[in-house]
Amino acid sequence: MKRAGFTTVWLPVALLLPQLMIIAIFFYWPAAWAVQSSFYLQDPFGFGSTFVGLENYTDLMTNVEYAKVARFTVIYTVLVTFFSLALALLLAVKADTVIRGAKSYRTLLMWVYAIAPPVAGFMGLMFFDQRNGPLTEMFQAFGWEFRLGADFNSTATAMVIVAVWKQIPVNFIFFLSGLQSIPKAVREAALIDNRSATGRFWDVTFPLLAPTAFFLLIINITYALFDTFGIVDTLVRSEPGNNPVTLVYKVFVDGFRGNDLGGSSAQSVILMILVLVLTVFQFRLIERRIHYT
Amino acid sequence: MTFWKIAALNAAVAISGTAAWAETEITLWHAMGGQLGETVNTIAEDFNASQDDYKITPVFKGSYEETLTAGIAAFRAGEQPNIMQVFDAGAATVIGAKGATIPVQDLLTENGVDFDINDYISGVRYFYADSDGKMIGMPFNSSSPIMYFNEDALAKAGVSAPKTWEEFQSVTAPALKDAGYIALSQSHLPWIFTENFMSRHNLPFATNDNGYGGAEGTKILVNNDAIKAHFTALTEWKENGLFEWYGTGWGDNATPFEEGEVAMWIGSSGSFGGLMKKDLGFDFSATVLPYWEAVTTEPKQTFIGGASLFAMSGHDAAENEAAARFFQYLTSPEVQYFWHKETGYVPITEAAYELAKSDGHYDRFPAAEVGIQQLSLPGGENTKGYRMGFYVQIRDVMNREYGRVLSGETSVEDAFANIEKEANDLLARFAKTQG
Numbered sequence: 001m002k003r004a005g006f007t008t009v010w011l012p013v014a015l016l017l018p019q020l021m022i023i024a025i026f027f028y029w030p031a032a033w034a035v036q037s038s039f040y041l042q043d044p045f046g047f048g049s050t051f052v053g054l055e056n057y058t059d060l061m062t063n064v065e066y067a068k069v070a071r072f073t074v075i076y077t078v079l080v081t082f083f084s085l086a087l088a089l090l091l092a093v094k095a096d097t098v099i100r101g102a103k104s105y106r107t108l109l110m111w112v113y114a115i116a117p118p119v120a121g122f123m124g125l126m127f128f129d130q131r132n133g134p135l136t137e138m139f140q141a142f143g144w145e146f147r148l149g150a151d152f153n154s155t156a157t158a159m160v161i162v163a164v165w166k167q168i169p170v171n172f173i174f175f176l177s178g179l180q181s182i183p184k185a186v187r188e189a190a191l192i193d194n195r196s197a198t199g200r201f202w203d204v205t206f207p208l209l210a211p212t213a214f215f216l217l218i219i220n221i222t223y224a225l226f227d228t229f230g231i232v233d234t235l236v237r238s239e240p241g242n243n244p245v246t247l248v249y250k251v252f253v254d255g256f257r258g259n260d261l262g263g264s265s266a267q268s269v270i271l272m273i274l275v276l277v278l279t280v281f282q283f284r285l286i287e288r289r290i291h292y293t
Numbered sequence: 294m295t296f297w298k299i300a301a302l303n304a305a306v307a308i309s310g311t312a313a314w315a316e317t318e319i320t321l322w323h324a325m326g327g328q329l330g331e332t333v334n335t336i337a338e339d340f341n342a343s344q345d346d347y348k349i350t351p352v353f354k355g356s357y358e359e360t361l362t363a364g365i366a367a368f369r370a371g372e373q374p375n376i377m378q379v380f381d382a383g384a385a386t387v388i389g390a391k392g393a394t395i396p397v398q399d400l401l402t403e404n405g406v407d408f409d410i411n412d413y414i415s416g417v418r419y420f421y422a423d424s425d426g427k428m429i430g431m432p433f434n435s436s437s438p439i440m441y442f443n444e445d446a447l448a449k450a451g452v453s454a455p456k457t458w459e460e461f462q463s464v465t466a467p468a469l470k471d472a473g474y475i476a477l478s479q480s481h482l483p484w485i486f487t488e489n490f491m492s493r494h495n496l497p498f499a500t501n502d503n504g505y506g507g508a509e510g511t512k513i514l515v516n517n518d519a520i521k522a523h524f525t526a527l528t529e530w531k532e533n534g535l536f537e538w539y540g541t542g543w544g545d546n547a548t549p550f551e552e553g554e555v556a557m558w559i560g561s562s563g564s565f566g567g568l569m570k571k572d573l574g575f576d577f578s579a580t581v582l583p584y585w586e587a588v589t590t591e592p593k594q595t596f597i598g599g600a601s602l603f604a605m606s607g608h609d610a611a612e613n614e615a616a617a618r619f620f621q622y623l624t625s626p627e628v629q630y631f632w633h634k635e636t637g638y639v640p641i642t643e644a645a646y647e648l649a650k651s652d653g654h655y656d657r658f659p660a661a662e663v664g665i666q667q668l669s670l671p672g673g674e675n676t677k678g679y680r681m682g683f684y685v686q687i688r689d690v691m692n693r694e695y696g697r698v699l700s701g702e703t704s705v706e707d708a709f710a711n712i713e714k715e716a717n718d719l720l721a722r723f724a725k726t727q728g
Contacts (some may be wrong), residue, residue, distance in 0.1 A: 043726045045386075130545060212418055237541075238356065242700060259362065
């Protein structure tokens with residue numbers, strides 16, 4: 001068999017060059033710059049700069065508050081990922097069985113996807129308003145003194161709810177198309193073997209959805225870690241105070257509000273390493289165990 | 294041929310035109326949104342209309358923090374504006390970066406504008422000055438925390454505005470509670486109950502002459518008994534329904550006052566203009582910040598909040614001259630009085646204050662004078678200001694710990710120990726950035 005290929009080395013290199021340049025300029029160069037400045041403490045205006053080695057990192061590691069922010073970020077990520085996947089799956093399974101008006105029902109569920117995170121945050125501000133937010137009143141009716149902005153747990157709850165609400169449509173679209181790609185023959189065969197709908201779901205449908213679910217798991221973790229920035233910023237109104245923040249938000253607060261470039265760079269390097277670990281985990285550990293059809 | 298003739302003529306006109314009526318254009322980056330921004334635009338337009346040599350363009354850059362960050366990024370790229378507004382908490386950052394700005398005092402004298410620091414009201418003279426007393430930034434929108442009160446509520450409770458916190462605690466607040474009000478809220482704990490608490494009671498806020506002596510070795514002195522007693526009192530008042538805290542947001546704490554639930558609110562003297570324009574449904578007035586008689590019997594003036602204007606370096610002489618002329622225009626009594634009247638920020642010169650008085654502004658609005666009266670109270674060795682690096686982050690730490698105290702997550706003792714430690718770590722880090 002004859003393989004089609006390039007006769008010279010230069011043509012493929014030339015064709016790849018634009019892509020490589022974009023990656024280098026927009027990804028590697030800023031990343032390298034962040035790594036470099038994480039070893040310095042510098043004057044914001046760029047006059048003085050002191051090489052401090054790993055001090056920015058050791059300061060972070062010994063900082064009790066940084067540990068608290070990290071702990072909150074983990075809890076937040078777990079909650080957002082779990083609830084947005086679980087609720088989207090439930091909705092997708094139910095939508096899959098709808099026969100009449102299926103299209104409009106699905107479209108309605110997808111609409112929220114078009115809302116930008118800061119806008120979602122603003123809607124959250126209105127729903128959870130201290131004085132006349134409907135959800136605040138609902139929580140208070142259940143006896144919880146819910147106070148957005150003044151109480152840590154209240155703000156944390158609002159953040160999780162808004163972030164989950166915003167993410168459900170994405171997951172819903174993927175789960176629904178995943179469900180619809182399961183062959184009818186398999187479902188019918190399962191129907192003969194098992195009469196319980198719940199049993200059929202866990203034994204047949206769910207394993208066949210696994211590739212989709214795994215893909216979404218990674219997407220949702222990165223969403224909760226990084227993309228909820230806009231939601232966090234609007235809900236704390238750029239003044240975190242005693243409210244919870246995520247690690248990415250802390251990079252912003254220290255770097256852009258506080259002008260501590262070295263410390264902020266060290267924090268972003270830590271996040272880069274986190275993403276690296278997540279990617280390795282994705283490709284090495286789980287891909288092997290999940291079979292794509 | 295005709296075409297080329299016209300083109301040549303046009304070019305000639307264009308060249309001679311720019312030569313004959315060359316306006317020096319300069320830019321001002323500021324953080325004044327809404328009504329305040331429109332007032333800045335009016336001042337700029339009036340300045341442009343008042344002469345033909347200079348043209349200033351104000352650009353709104355977002356919040357104070359965003360404006361500072363934008364200015365820093367622009368400076369590093371060599372694209373800095375001629376004038377940048379920097380707020381009180383960012384003063385150490387911009388003044389510490391020697392070479393980033395031209396001291397406003399030098400700028401004015403080099404361009405033939407008379408400058409005498411004693412023309413300025415005493416409270417604003419040295420806040421943005423260096424350790425030798427040279428003015429670096431031009432105080433622009435200067436304000437001070439003052440206590441607004443609902444006159445109807447106080448009349449109903451049969452009390453007058455308290456002069457001391459002792460009076461508030463034993464007389465005013467219980468009476469207001471009986472009359473169905475929450476006695477007090479405030480909008481900015483680090484500014485009102487920390488920085489100005491120190492100034493009002495003439496307590497040192499930091500070593501090294503409140504930080505003016507340089508970043509090296511400066512330590513915060515926030516962990517003292519007077520302020521801890523104040524925060525302990527706040528938590529007790531909150532428990533007894535005499536004080537309420539609605540979170541870190543400025544507006545969250547102001548709204549209950551505007552809606553008549555809270556009888557007294559401590560905000561900025563610059564809030565006056567906004568409150569006047571709202572239809573509150575009750576009469577309000579204002580008074581100076583109370584003090585603890587147990588701490589001092591001679592209360593002093595407070596620090597100015599708000600922001601000042603810095604002339605950025607790296608521009609040619611013509612543009613610097615334009616900036617100097619704009620500062621001259623801005624500090625003229627008429628413009629200062631206009632700014633004061635429209636916004637509630639204090640007039641920064643004695644002459645402007647006199648003009649406001651002689652025009653009868655304070656007869657019409659007595660509350661408008663409270664801010665400047667408070668800034669003109671006797672000063673002490675600790676009242677000229679403070680200079681601490683990474684202060685935006687230090688304020689964030691304070692807000693976090695105070696929030697925890699008031700939501701019952703931590704004790705006053707632990708909170709102040711934390712603030713002291715974290716602030717000193719940040720100050721030490723800042724000192725290294727200056728190396």
